[in-house]
Amino acid sequence: DGGITQSPKYLFRKEGQNVTLSCEQNLNHDAMYWYRQDPGQGLRLIYYSQIVNDFQKGDIAEGYSVSREKKESFPLTVTSAQKNPTAFYLCASSIGSGTEAFFGQGTRLTVV
Amino acid sequence: AQSVTQPDIHITVSEGASLELRCNYSYGATPYLFWYVQSPGQGLQLLLKYFSGDTLVQGIKGFEAEFKRSQSSFNLRKPSVHWSDAAEYFCAGVYGGSQGNLIFGKGTKLSVKP
Numbered sequence: 001d002g003g004i005t006q007s008p009k010y011l012f013r014k015e016g017q018n019v020t021l022s023c024e025q026n027l028n029h030d031a032m033y034w035y036r037q038d039p040g041q042g043l044r045l046i047y048y049s050q051i052v053n054d055f056q057k058g059d060i061a062e063g064y065s066v067s068r069e070k071k072e073s074f075p076l077t078v079t080s081a082q083k084n085p086t087a088f089y090l091c092a093s094s095i096g097s098g099t100e101a102f103f104g105q106g107t108r109l110t111v112v
Numbered sequence: 113a114q115s116v117t118q119p120d121i122h123i124t125v126s127e128g129a130s131l132e133l134r135c136n137y138s139y140g141a142t143p144y145l146f147w148y149v150q151s152p153g154q155g156l157q158l159l160l161k162y163f164s165g166d167t168l169v170q171g172i173k174g175f176e177a178e179f180k181r182s183q184s185s186f187n188l189r190k191p192s193v194h195w196s197d198a199a200e201y202f203c204a205g206v207y208g209g210s211q212g213n214l215i216f217g218k219g220t221k222l223s224v225k226p
Contacts, residue, residue, distance in 0.1 A: 033214075043156075104155050
């Protein structure tokens, strides 16, 4: 089945540690996105990539980093510089910018 | 700045009643518009989309939405709500065509009374 796979579903991190969230898609989509979701805030764009080896900052990129070495993969690293990392993280992909996005099932990150 | 607004944070309807969820987009060039649904702890599922043409669009699960340029609105409707429709609903828009990214409203949580 084609789709977007995020792993792990739940992730716990100690303060001061970096952690990487995985996102893989087999839809052959060019564009991929990372969103952060907090209660009552909707979805906020962290980073996006329209093509392999290229990515741009979204609205809340501080404290996060990404890479796009392969078309199907777009991992997100939450660094120790992110002051409030506890949130639900959603990865999405689309054929290109300006089209509908398809979402993974999300990763819930908790800092302990 | 371009934006998408959902005026209602939480709506409760009785099972079998009709539903309308409101969405407004900021004035200016018409964006591409979408409605998504999210069950607790899950990702988002696309319900329907509007790019151009017919202003009434049909989606999955019996939902429809009507684009009204004069009101800058794209409201989601369903004639008869089922208990399984309880979820959070997000309206989203893309401005600038192929150069734009999705901008989301803050969501409307729908509760369904038996």
